[in-house]
Amino acid sequence: MTPELVSRDLPATAIVARLRAALADAVSERSPTVERLAHARTSVAFRVAGAPDAVTLDLGRDPVLVEDGDHAEIVLDLRPQDALAFTDGALALAGSIITGDVGHRGPVREYMEVDPILRELLRRGSGHEGEDARRSSCPARIAPELLAIESRGLQKSFGRNRVLAGLDVQIPEGMISVVLGPSGTGKSVLLQHVLGLLRPDAGEVLIRGRALSGMSRSEIMALRREIGVMFQDGALFSAMNIYDNAAFPLRQHTDLTEPEIEEIVMHHLTSVGLGGAIDRMPNELSGGMRKRAGLARALVLNAGIVLCDEPDSGLDPVRTALLGELLVEQHAEHGGTMVVVTHNIMLARLLADHMTIVWRGRVLESGLAQDVLESDTPFVQQFLAGASEGPLGMDA
Numbered sequence: 001m002t003p004e005l006v007s008r009d010l011p012a013t014a015i016v017a018r019l020r021a022a023l024a025d026a027v028s029e030r031s032p033t034v035e036r037l038a039h040a041r042t043s044v045a046f047r048v049a050g051a052p053d054a055v056t057l058d059l060g061r062d063p064v065l066v067e068d069g070d071h072a073e074i075v076l077d078l079r080p081q082d083a084l085a086f087t088d089g090a091l092a093l094a095g096s097i098i099t100g101d102v103g104h105r106g107p108v109r110e111y112m113e114v115d116p117i118l119r120e121l122l123r124r125g126s127g128h129e130g131e132d133a134r135r136s137s138c139p140a141r142i143a144p145e146l147l148a149i150e151s152r153g154l155q156k157s158f159g160r161n162r163v164l165a166g167l168d169v170q171i172p173e174g175m176i177s178v179v180l181g182p183s184g185t186g187k188s189v190l191l192q193h194v195l196g197l198l199r200p201d202a203g204e205v206l207i208r209g210r211a212l213s214g215m216s217r218s219e220i221m222a223l224r225r226e227i228g229v230m231f232q233d234g235a236l237f238s239a240m241n242i243y244d245n246a247a248f249p250l251r252q253h254t255d256l257t258e259p260e261i262e263e264i265v266m267h268h269l270t271s272v273g274l275g276g277a278i279d280r281m282p283n284e285l286s287g288g289m290r291k292r293a294g295l296a297r298a299l300v301l302n303a304g305i306v307l308c309d310e311p312d313s314g315l316d317p318v319r320t321a322l323l324g325e326l327l328v329e330q331h332a333e334h335g336g337t338m339v340v341v342t343h344n345i346m347l348a349r350l351l352a353d354h355m356t357i358v359w360r361g362r363v364l365e366s367g368l369a370q371d372v373l374e375s376d377t378p379f380v381q382q383f384l385a386g387a388s389e390g391p392l393g394m395d396a
């Protein structure tokens with residue numbers, strides 16, 4: 001690779017051709033490693049084995065060579081739905097996303113398997129049908145270093161009500177992951193375990209590879225700062241206006257000055273369409289507005305993981321779709337890992353890069369959304385169709 005590999009002046013088609021070549025090169029004989037940025041959605045750095053330098057490919061500016069061992073990234077400022085346009089050379093590339101720290105080095109293929117954009121680039125760029133088919137099959141298990149959240153054999157009962165029955169969930173870093181399941185199947189209980197609000201009867205939860213069970217109370221409190229939560233009902237403080245609700249986490253967890261807080265809060269409230277409603281009290285808002293205020297509050301700390309518990313509850317289908325689009329937009333802007341818990345299949349289809357179907361406290365199916373949606377497994381088909389006939393019964 002050379003510094004001329006990608007340049008802003010190149011036409012999109014040339015950028016695509018060069019990037020494809022670089023990616024193809026990267027997963028073949030040179031066997032480089034990829035550096036994953038913990039908070040970035042599509043930032044990837046290639047380090048070519050044996051080369052003295054790492055190459056930074058930043059499509060928003062000229063590429064830069066950095067010294068071996070330094071921070072380096074390739075930044076593709078693309079949303080998943082733009083990946084096809086990008087590979088067709090029809091999309092002009094702009095901007096960049098550079099956030100977080102290098103979190104992992106490993107074979108680029110591992111990263112590729114959980115990053116929908118890289119997968120698509122490589123799949124379409126390879127030109128080998130057989131290889132395409134192999135690459136598009138979702139790995140049964142994702143490398144632990146690439147997971148934002150993992151639950152292993154999680155069990156939880158309330159009295160005689162067994163809610164989680166050995167739940168193995170894998171939430172990959174950097175995507176919108178939807179945990180889909182019918183009411184009462186234990187999705188919210190899972191989120192409470194992730195936040196350290198409930199202790200499992202057996203099994204464990206790991207956040208970015210760290211087991212919650214091994215953490216002290218203060219470490220769990222610190223961890224919660226890394227996790228933004230959009231609660232089911234918005235969970236706004238009724239005595240505070242919208243501005244103060246959104247400012248609350250910043251006032252509680254940071255030393256920022258009020259002007260700095262104002263800048264952040266106004267940015268987020270404006271981006272969720274509430275810039276004109278900052279003085280309103282929660283009871284003066286519609287259900288959809290309360291959700292959006294809750295989302296803004298979940299985002300202000302720029303947490304690497306955002307959990308959204310039933311964001312569609314109480315919303316009609318149109319408002320649900322609008323909120324879904326807002327979540328996709330916000331994720332594209334801020335990156336990170338977004339976990340959406342819902343029983344709404346329409347919302348899941350709209351949002352999910354990755355999907356986990358939970359049934360009776362166990363995982364039925366998990367993988368990249370396109371693979372899960374196309375699964376021919378009878379119980380997944382029945383679940384996605386919402387059909388009463390099939391292997392899933394009341395007592396399944």
Ligand SMILES: Nc1ncnc2c1ncn2[C@@H]1O[C@H](COP(=O)(O)OP(=O)(O)OP(=O)(O)O)[C@@H](O)[C@H]1O
Pocket residue numbers: 158161163181182183184185186187188189190310342343
């Ligand atoms: N703190 C608790 N004490 C006792 N039972 C609980 C507690 N929390 C949850 N449960 C029970 O656990 C089961 C699963 O609840 P959970 O809220 O996780 O379901 P869910 O999948 O999120 O469903 P929904 O879509 O309705 O929110 C329910 O039977 C619920 O009554």
